[in-house]
Amino acid sequence: MKVFMIGEAANHKDKLAAFLTTSCDIVPLPREAAQSSEFDSAISADDVVVSLRFSRRDGPAPDFRLMHVPGAGLDGIDMASVPAGTGICNVFEHEIPIAEFVMAAMLNWEIRPEALRASFTTDTWPDVYRSRVPHGEICGLTLGLVGFGRIGRTIARRARAFGMRIVAVDQFAEDTDGLADAILPPDRLPEMLAGADFLVIACPLTDRTRNLIGAAEFAAMKPTGVLVNVSRAPIVDEAALYDALSRRTIGGAVLDVWYGYPAGADDRVAPSRFRFEELPNAVCTPHSSAWTTRLPERRYAFIARNIDRLAAGEPLLNLVREPVPASRPAIQDTSVP
């Protein structure tokens, strides 16, 4: 068995090697191998391909065993280009840093540690000590989650330990772990908005969620309510958000995701039509919530475990597309002379 790592994935060759117990060759391939059949002759039926992107112009690549995407999103994979007999797995793990980012955002909104730190000087200590202004707590506050999937539940597990009240809006989710105080259907979003101290967007961007939070939703929120978006910017109406923040209809926002991203090296795109970072009640960060040193470690440890399972004939984790067993052509059984 060989493991081909294409493009960015090849940068993590050593991580995968460190976690694998199965003995196999790890072969880095250049970025072009994702789109070109030029390297296909090296790939055989027993092999694994690890890549965020995969497409073939002229029908599927030759058979291989497993396509392991080293991320959650499958938008880089052209399903028709992956042979039908090849299983496809993905990997998550980003819910952990995202949940940490969201918890830090809520705690910092209440505690304001940077202001406390800025106030501290040796020379003014007696005055600083005596004039301390009490801050807030997240204990007892209500966390409103839009979406109660993997990310929402990972946030909820942490928020619950702090004594927050958790109300999620989700059409399908069930609360098998008993993490939420309530899970409401989408038509009860206004009720959730009215009670939420923090409104955290934790759903995917789809046709149904685009502009889900607009002027009417901001009007339904508490005047102190804080939006935290770590999912996709367009779930929140850009102009309505700027309006709600600048007119202080809501308390504020922590924004880690944006309306424009650079496509290439020379793309001078703006993150938004509005300069959110100039608003004092907007905390703007550059899509950093899941951008941790440990995320690739955890992801490649998972992929290594899955390759070990494959080698041992055990069922794969996060199998998003089952391999279709190659049907034996009827002729094979009957044409024997």
Added chain:
Amino acid sequence: MKVFMIGEAANHKDKLAAFLTTSCDIVPLPREAAQSSEFDSAISADDVVVSLRFSRRDGPAPDFRLMHVPGAGLDGIDMASVPAGTGICNVFEHEIPIAEFVMAAMLNWEIRPEALRASFTTDTWPDVYRSRVPHGEICGLTLGLVGFGRIGRTIARRARAFGMRIVAVDQFAEDTDGLADAILPPDRLPEMLAGADFLVIACPLTDRTRNLIGAAEFAAMKPTGVLVNVSRAPIVDEAALYDALSRRTIGGAVLDVWYGYPAGADDRVAPSRFRFEELPNAVCTPHSSAWTTRLPERRYAFIARNIDRLAAGEPLLNLVREPVPASRPAIQDTSVP
């Protein structure tokens, strides 16, 4: 029943009134009533006194029912001045904001949200986005707790939800809630220090804990280890701490408690002999961890509940000194003519 609220406690008269279901007069008394018998004649055997301080020069005050301290510390109460038949209760609740402060401190150490925020500008967005530097996570890190009392356990409950490993050093504590991975006796402190990514001081200052963390202990820590002190400064040797931080023997420190506090309005005391706030790896805050708007609300809600229990003849919560029932003098039974 009357409830006398002395000095600072009297500022919270309305909070207590809002939470009480028992009908009783709430009487504010000036700060002097804590030390002077001048107001004692108003206090009768059925009454409650709420005060952080209480002392009488010439033996105990006249009998009253309950002394409720509106804080955890009893150092302001001269026990001999409180009549033997009077019960004494205290109140905690500060473990919640302290735990939130500690969790925020650890998350911020790893995530550095202020640096992320500072990096974000519309004009440099494409470069900022492409040159993001991965940050850390607390998941999987080891939290070393010095002390596993109320505060330590409240921190542990939250840290556990984040997937931290929790090792506490405590002579007496038992882990009835299964929150810690290990509770070690004090002689195994070096072992805990060697494994801790964060070392949180959560024990009281006593003769045994003064200077508990000194040069040898800093030397035993990981070079990336971070000290968080939300307890009392003198548990950590002042000069050894400055040395460890300035020479970068350890990764850093979050310091919310200090070596000097102003005693009166004109006291120009310094927080420390050293200017810790000038060290880039020291985060200094002015004893703010428990200084929240909700803390007095929660404390007076607790006190109101306890007064309601007293009125209903139910056992009191947080009874730190049982009332000694008045012994009927033998003479009373025999001297009847």
